[in-house]
Amino acid sequence: xxxxxxxxxxxxxxxxxxxxxxxxxxxxxxxxxxxxxxxxxxxxxxxxxxxxxxxxxxxxxxxxxxxxxxxxxxxxxxxxxxxxxxxxxxxxxxxxxxxxxxxxxxxxxxxxxxxxxxxxxxxxxxxxxxxxxxxxxxxxxxxxxxxxxxxxxxxxxxxxxxxxxxxxxxxxxxxxxxxxxxxxxxxxxxxxxxxxxxxxxxxxxxxxxxxxxxxxxxxxxxxxxxxxxxxxxxxxxxxxxxxxxxxxxxxxxxxxxxxxxxxxxxxxxxxxxxxxxxxxxxxxxxxxxxxxxxxxxxxxxxxxxx
Ligand code: CP
Ligand code: NVA
Numbered sequence: 608x609x610x611x612x613x614x615x616x617x618x619x620x621x622x623x624x625x626x627x628x629x630x631x632x633x634x635x636x637x638x639x640x641x642x643x644x645x646x647x648x649x650x651x652x653x654x655x656x657x658x659x660x661x662x663x664x665x666x667x668x669x670x671x672x673x674x675x676x677x678x679x680x681x682x683x684x685x686x687x688x689x690x691x692x693x694x695x696x697x698x699x700x701x702x703x704x705x706x707x708x709x710x711x712x713x714x715x716x717x718x719x720x721x722x723x724x725x726x727x728x729x730x731x732x733x734x735x736x737x738x739x740x741x742x743x744x745x746x747x748x749x750x751x752x753x754x755x756x757x758x759x760x761x762x763x764x765x766x767x768x769x770x771x772x773x774x775x776x777x778x779x780x781x782x783x784x785x786x787x788x789x790x791x792x793x794x795x796x797x798x799x800x801x802x803x804x805x806x807x808x809x810x811x812x813x814x815x816x817x818x819x820x821x822x823x824x825x826x827x828x829x830x831x832x833x834x835x836x837x838x839x840x841x842x843x844x845x846x847x848x849x850x851x852x853x854x855x856x857x858x859x860x861x862x863x864x865x866x867x868x869x870x871x872x873x874x875x876x877x878x879x880x881x882x883x884x885x886x887x888x889x890x891x892x893x894x895x896x897x898x899x900x901x902x903x904x905x906x907x908x909x910x911x912x913x
Pocket of ligand 1: 658660661662872
């Protein structure tokens with residue numbers, strides 16, 4: 608049985624297989640065919656943090672596949688009152704067919720998955736957001752940019768940046784990550800990516816220079832400077848991230864066919880200028896919609912591999 612906790616656990620072939628499956632399922636859905644790949648299956652969705660896209664895409668996705676989604680806010684279940692993660696996992700996995708979790712600890716997610724009798728999917732943790740990256744890669748493929756792909760991630764070395772590094776190291780593309788001093792991707796994650804990059808021939812560079820990082824890239828991306836749970840650091844972060852807004856000047860450094868991606872929610876005139884956001888609004892919302900299609904593919908894949 609496989610889980611979907613981090614891209615590190617998947618080979619390039621497996622990731623590409625899921626991308627192809629998503630393309631097929633998207634095509635079917637777009638032509639009004641809702642194939643019931645998971646009839647009568649239940650997906651439990653545990654959230655300890657807010658969400659718009661992840662919740663709506665997983666819930667809608669499982670319905671479209673013929674199953675049922677159970678939304679479980681940690682405030683409403685005993686997990687929020689201190690019931691051990693392992694007990695929660697044993698109980699929920701004994702009654703449902705698949706579990707998605709959004710929390711603030713990759714470690715806890717892994718503890719949960721270890722004792723779960725059904726596949727567990729990472730819907731964002733402190734460390735990674737793998738389902739988002741799969742949607743991003745699907746979008747890149749749809750825009751025909753996967754060959755000679757060169758991505759610049761500008762901003763916080765957070766769960767999104769680490770996931771970009773993980774994806775690049777598996778898929779074998781070039782990635783420049785530009786973050787302010789003190790906000791770089793953690794060394795242990797970069798070391799693990801280096802190991803994968805030796806096989807895939809990916810080239811990952813961490814720098815503090817966003818202008819240089821953007822040069823000749825065909826995808827520029829960023830994420831909020833203040834992730835969920837960091838609200839008290841907001842003022843300091845806004846100061847520390849000066850010079851890291853993706854604006855037209857930065858986009859002009861990229862290649863002519865470059866697109867801009869954002870996982871959303873986006874804060875205009877902070878991590879991205881209003882002008883850039885509006886210019887790339889089509890691709891950004893295609894990217895958001897792709898959460899639905901890729902996650903349906905991930906669920907079908909995990910269900911088949913049980
Ligand atoms: N990008 C993303 O995961 O959005 P939500 O926080 O709204 O789920
Ligand atoms: N880095 C952000 C991503 C939101 C989808 C956060 O963790 O809040």
